[in-house]
Amino acid sequence: MTAVKRLLLVGPGHAHLFVLEALAQAPWPGVETVLVTRGRTQLYSGRVPGYLAGQYALEAVSFDLEALARAAGARLEPSGASSLEAERRELRLGDGRTLTYDAASFDIGSLPADDGVPGVREHAVPLKPLEQALSRLTSARETGPLLVVGGGAAGVELALCLQARTGRPTVLLENGSQVPRGASRAAARRVRGLLERRGIHLHLESRVTRLEADVAHLDSGERLHFGTCVWATGPRAPELLAASGAAVDAQGYLAVRDTLESPSHPGLFASGDCAGFISGQHVPKAGVYAVRQGPVLRDNLRALLTGSGTPRPYRAQSGFLSLLNAGDGTAVGAWKGLAFHGRAMWRLKDLIDRRFMERFQRLAEQRGNG
Numbered sequence: 001m002t003a004v005k006r007l008l009l010v011g012p013g014h015a016h017l018f019v020l021e022a023l024a025q026a027p028w029p030g031v032e033t034v035l036v037t038r039g040r041t042q043l044y045s046g047r048v049p050g051y052l053a054g055q056y057a058l059e060a061v062s063f064d065l066e067a068l069a070r071a072a073g074a075r076l077e078p079s080g081a082s083s084l085e086a087e088r089r090e091l092r093l094g095d096g097r098t099l100t101y102d103a104a105s106f107d108i109g110s111l112p113a114d115d116g117v118p119g120v121r122e123h124a125v126p127l128k129p130l131e132q133a134l135s136r137l138t139s140a141r142e143t144g145p146l147l148v149v150g151g152g153a154a155g156v157e158l159a160l161c162l163q164a165r166t167g168r169p170t171v172l173l174e175n176g177s178q179v180p181r182g183a184s185r186a187a188a189r190r191v192r193g194l195l196e197r198r199g200i201h202l203h204l205e206s207r208v209t210r211l212e213a214d215v216a217h218l219d220s221g222e223r224l225h226f227g228t229c230v231w232a233t234g235p236r237a238p239e240l241l242a243a244s245g246a247a248v249d250a251q252g253y254l255a256v257r258d259t260l261e262s263p264s265h266p267g268l269f270a271s272g273d274c275a276g277f278i279s280g281q282h283v284p285k286a287g288v289y290a291v292r293q294g295p296v297l298r299d300n301l302r303a304l305l306t307g308s309g310t311p312r313p314y315r316a317q318s319g320f321l322s323l324l325n326a327g328d329g330t331a332v333g334a335w336k337g338l339a340f341h342g343r344a345m346w347r348l349k350d351l352i353d354r355r356f357m358e359r360f361q362r363l364a365e366q367r368g369n370g
């Protein structure tokens, strides 16, 4: 009799949804799967700004992890992972128990960087964990002007969507020379026009040097008063990766080959934001990239654990259609050097997000409760 192999799926990120889907469709013989999460639901970040704008109910932006795990024949461990001993192949759970594994796959996302700015941890709302950010940003106690620090796609969407629902005076602050950071000139022009029309004040080439309870000090010497400060300056690596003994990249993300497997510890995988590609291929930390890694991860884990198929490399797409929700029934769409704004873009974003969510929600409903 062959021994059962244990697969740990750590974190319910985008790529792991594809592994769970495959397991629900056809179980992998001789494989026991454990899904390690923080809690029993997973928020879909692509729709979170829409939820904050009042466009969606909470159920429309959440996955039921218990049902998904049940559909996939996996055991759910909702106390989270607190540490990894890569050498000993041991994962410690949040409740103190330890699990050993034959293969462990990390898809735990990233955390918001505080950039070492004093006062951020005490006085700002960090974007992640999303659950905590959401409860703060929907709380009636949050009043006064809204300050969003960080003009990446998420920061721009949040400024637009929170302002759409609350009508609060809103400032978007970015230390670069345009928003969204890294967008094409056409997209930046559209977004700038939109922010102007909506009365959202844009502060470019500005850096926060210190936060107090209701004041942001800028490098220019200016002071901005706020009721709520959302910190959205970019990602940083979860600490448990660098502490695991496995190879990490210069930023502390789990080092992986293009097959998504660790070069130092075979059987250890990473995908999504928490993966650092050592081949040097450019893989932005965005959900759309995590999604495309899903089928590769699924196939490579199956090949390792069941011996069927051969591992294949993930190749990042050269660009993607970016759709920013403006929170008012319109969206800005950007593709290569082109940009559009209007209701059609919003309908397209809603459709793409709905299809993605329904694919996995349906799976949970059909198989999870049967």
Ligand SMILES: Cc1cc2nc3c(=O)[nH]c(=O)nc-3n(C[C@H](O)[C@H](O)[C@H](O)COP(=O)(O)OP(=O)(O)OC[C@H]3O[C@@H](n4cnc5c(N)ncnc54)[C@H](O)[C@@H]3O)c2cc1C
Binding pocket: 010, 011, 012, 013, 014, 015, 036, 037, 038, 042, 043, 045, 046, 047, 048, 049, 080, 081, 082, 107, 108, 109, 110, 127, 129, 154, 157, 158, 238, 271, 272, 273, 274, 285, 286, 287, 288, 289, 290, 323
């Ligand atoms: C407001 C907002 C809007 C965004 N909109 C878009 C968008 O429209 N398009 C896009 O491409 N990108 C978007 N992004 C970026 C996107 O969220 C991330 O790049 C993406 O979610 C990364 O996916 P992932 O699979 O790596 O992990 P995630 O989707 O972050 O999932 C990781 C999960 O693992 C859990 N976890 C963390 N630590 C542990 C642990 N120790 N144990 C167990 N579980 C753990 C987390 O709680 C989380 O549920 C947005 C980000 C934000 C904040």
